[in-house]
Amino acid sequence: MTRKCRKCGEEKYQDDQGQWFCPDCIQEEIDPAFLDEELDDRGELRRPYVLEPTTRQVSIRLPIADLELAKRLARRKGIPKYQSYIKTLLRRALVKEASGA
Incomplete structure (x- = not known):
């Protein structure tokens, strides 16, 4: 979207x-x-x-099932690129972990 x-x-x-x-x-x-x-x-x-x-380009091997799930969830949320969705999830998890929550 x-x-x-x-x-x-x-x-x-x-x-x-x-x-x-x-x-x-x-x-x-x-x-x-x-x-x-x-x-x-x-x-x-x-x-x-x-x-x-x-930014720095990285390469990560992920299970196909996880990639397909990320693509579906990104589409549902209106995010055109599933990679952006994965970056958002990663960022939130890192901030949460760093804050000790």
Whole structure:
């Protein structure tokens, strides 16, 4: 499921906490002096690091049944990419474990 921003009409994205946001609208609200003015390899301005935290690609072997379940649950929740759903679940579990709950 995708959502459109009411303000600009662009596609909204879901963060790790399940909140929807529009990167274009957020970028307009940020002070231009704060933005990273370097160009990427396509000649476009990079987004501020606040919107895209540093990540590292990993490879994990998971049981097929778990992957199928994650895909079904992600579809049911309207999350287009099951990988995003798995990242959200992992993040919540890590925060919960770190807090000692």
